[in-house]
Amino acid sequence: MRVVVLGGGYAGVVLTDRLEDRLPADVDLVVVDDTGEHLVQHELHRVIRHPEFGDDVVVPLDDIFDRARVEVATVEDVDRDARQVELADGTSLDYDVAAVCLGAETAYYGLPGVEAHASPLKRLPDAARIRSEFEDLLESGGGTAVVGGAGLSGVQTAGELAAFAREADADADVVLLEQRETVAPSFPEQFRAAVRDELDREDVDVRTGVTVSRATDEVIETDDGDVAYDVFVWTGGIRGPDALDGERVDVHADFAADDRTLVLGDAARVIDAEGTAVPASAQAAVREAKVAARNVEKLVADVRERDDGFRPRLEQYTFDSPGWLVSVGDGAVAQVGPTVLRGAAANAVKSGVGASYLASAAGVRDAVGLLREEFDLAGE
Template sequence: MTTRVVVLGAGYAGAGAISKLESELGSDTELVWISDTDYHLVLHEAHRVIRDPGVKSKITIPVEDIKSRSTRFVHDAVADIDTDERVVELEDGDDESYDYLVVGIGSDTATYGIEGMDEHPLTLKGLDDALEIHEQVKEAAQDATREDPAQVVIGGAGLSGIQSAGEVAEFRDRHNAPIDVTLVEALPEIFPPGDSEIQGALRHRLEDAGVDILTDDPITAATEDQLEFDERDALDYDVFLWTGGVTGPAELGEVDLEAEHNRLQAESTLQTEDERVFAVGDCSMISQGDDQSAPPTAQAAWQAADVAAENVAREIEGRPLKSWTYDDQGTLVSIGETAIAHEVQMGGVSAPVRTFNSMPAKVLKKGAAARWIAKITSWSRAMKSWDAL
C-alpha cells in the first residue's frame, strides 16, 4: 500500500523538506507538494526588489527546478486542513488526502490590534509585495520635489524593516530621488533581538545611509496618509511599509491542532499533537525546552526542514524520531550595498571579530543565500544569482 506524504508551502520550510524527503522516502511512498506559488522565493533577499525589480529572476526558483519528476506539484492555495479525515482542502482544486503532512506555509504580518494597520500599510511577505513597494516608492518620488520630498516610513526595526529601509535609501541615492526615509520602532532600540554591539553598528550604518530613526514610541493608529503615536506628533507619509512581527496564516486559524496566534505548536521532533502532522518554519512554534520556541527565521527553517523530513520517514518506518535544537550561526544584515555580520560561525568556527562590516560581511551575506540556493538546486544556479544577492 502506498503512503502519501503531502508538503504545504514553497518557502524555506517547504522547499527544504521536499529536497530532503526525496532522499529519505522509499519507493512505496507518494510525495505531493502544494503551494500557492509555483516558485520558491529566497525571502530574506526579497528586499533587493524594492531597489531593483530586475533581481527577481535571480531570487525566484521554479518548483520544477527543485523537485524531482516523481514528486507531484499542485499549484493552489490551502483553504483548510481536516485532520480527522486527513484531507487538505484547496481553494480551487480538489481536496488532497494525506497519510502524513508537513505544514510549512509561512506567516502573516502581525498588526497587534493597532487601529488601521490591517488596511493601510504595505507588507513584505512575498515577491508581489516587494514589487508593489518598489512601484509606490518610485511613484512617490516622481510626484515629489526637493522642497517637498516623498516620505517613506518603515514601521518595525527588525531584520526586515532594517533591510527594507536600506534598500529604499539605496534607491533614493542611485536615482537622485527626493525621498526622506524614516524607520520607526516602538522599543527603545532598533533590532530588538540583538545586543548593544550589533544595535549600535546597525544604527551607525543606517544613519550613514541617511535613514532617520525614531524609537521608544509605539504607533497607535494608521490612517491613509498619517501615523499616530503614543507620545510624539503624528507623522505624514506617502508610502508606509509595516514589518512589525509574525503571526500564523489565517488558513490555520480553524485547524483542530494546538496553536498560538495561528502558529502550530510542535515538539522538538517537529511533530504536532497529531502524530501524522509535522510543522516547520514561521507557521510553527517549535519547542526548545524551558517554555522557549525556535525563532521565526530563515536560518531556523533551513535547519528544521531537514529534521522534519527525516522524522516523517522515521515515523513511517516506526523508528524513533530525532529532536532538533536550533543552532544560532550568527546574524547577517544588509543595508543597501553594505552589510553587518555579528557572531558568525563558519564551519562551526566563530569569526575572529565579533561584529564587522564592509566587504567581508557582504561576502558572507551573499554566501549564506548562495549556499541555500545550492542546497535545493545546484551551485551552478547559486553562482548565477550571486550578483543579485
C-alpha cells in the same frame, strides 16, 4: 501511502529535498504550494531598488525537485483528525503523514488603518508596489517613507529605500519606527549595535520605543506624535497562515502537532530541546527541516510497520545559530560566532552568499544546496 508537504518556502523546500532521498520509492510525495515557486525571501527587499532581480528570486518548484509531485493549490484547511488537506478549489488531499510548512503572513494586530494603508513585503507584487510608490515620491520632488517594524525585514527595507533615494539624488526621508527600544530587538547586542550604526550611515531616521496606534491616508499616529508619510511599509510582525486560522501552532522540539502531522518553519512557534523559543527566520526553518525529515521518515516507517497508535521516538531539535546576516542599503552586518563584521568584510559575506544562491537558483538544481551553505555554515 502519501506524504504531503504544505508550502514551498525554506522549510518546505529543504524538507522535500531530503525526503526525496529518504522515503521509499513507492511513497507518494506531494508538495502543495499556492504559486508553484520557491521565493528567495531573504533577497526580496533588493527587488525594490533593482526590479531586474525579480526573475532571479523565484525558482519553479518543479525545477528543484526530482521526484516530488508539485500541486499548485491554496491550502484552505488542515483537518488533522481526518488527515485531510482541504484546498480552495473545493478538492481535498488525504495524507498518511503531513508536514505543514506554510510560513507566516504579516500581522497588523488590529491597528486601525494600518493594513488598509500600508504595504507588506512578503511577495514579489509587494516589492513592485513599494517601488512604484517610492518612485512617485521621488518624481514628485521628495517626501517621507515610513517603515513600521525594525526586525531584519524592516531594517533591510529602510536601508534599501534610503539607498534608492541617494542614488536618485532626491530629497526623501526614510523613517524606521520600532516599538521596542532597539532595532533588530531579537538579536545579540553587538549585532544590534552594528545594525543601528549602518542605518545611521544610510541616514535612516530611526525612532525606537515608539508605538503605532493607527494610520490614516496621510499620517501614522503614535504615542510620540503623528508621522506624516507618502509611502508606508509595514513589517511589524507575523501571524500564522490563513489555513491555520491565522495562528502559529505551538510545537516542541520534535515539531509534532499530532502523531501524523508536523508543523515547522514560520507556521510554528517552536520550543527547542533546551526549552528555548526558536526565532522565526529562514536560517531556523532550514535547520528545522533537517530534523523534521528524519522524523517524517520515522513516522512513515511506523505507519507501514504497525500503525498501532504508539508514536515512535522522534528526534529533538536544538537551535544553534552559526551567525546572522543583514543588508542595510549598500552596507551589511554579519555576525559569525561572537565576531561582528561591517563594511567591506560584511558585504563580502552577504553579497557572496546572496550571489551564489541567486546564480544557483537561476541555474536551477542546487538551490537547496546553497540554502544549506548559507544557513548551515556548521554542516550537519
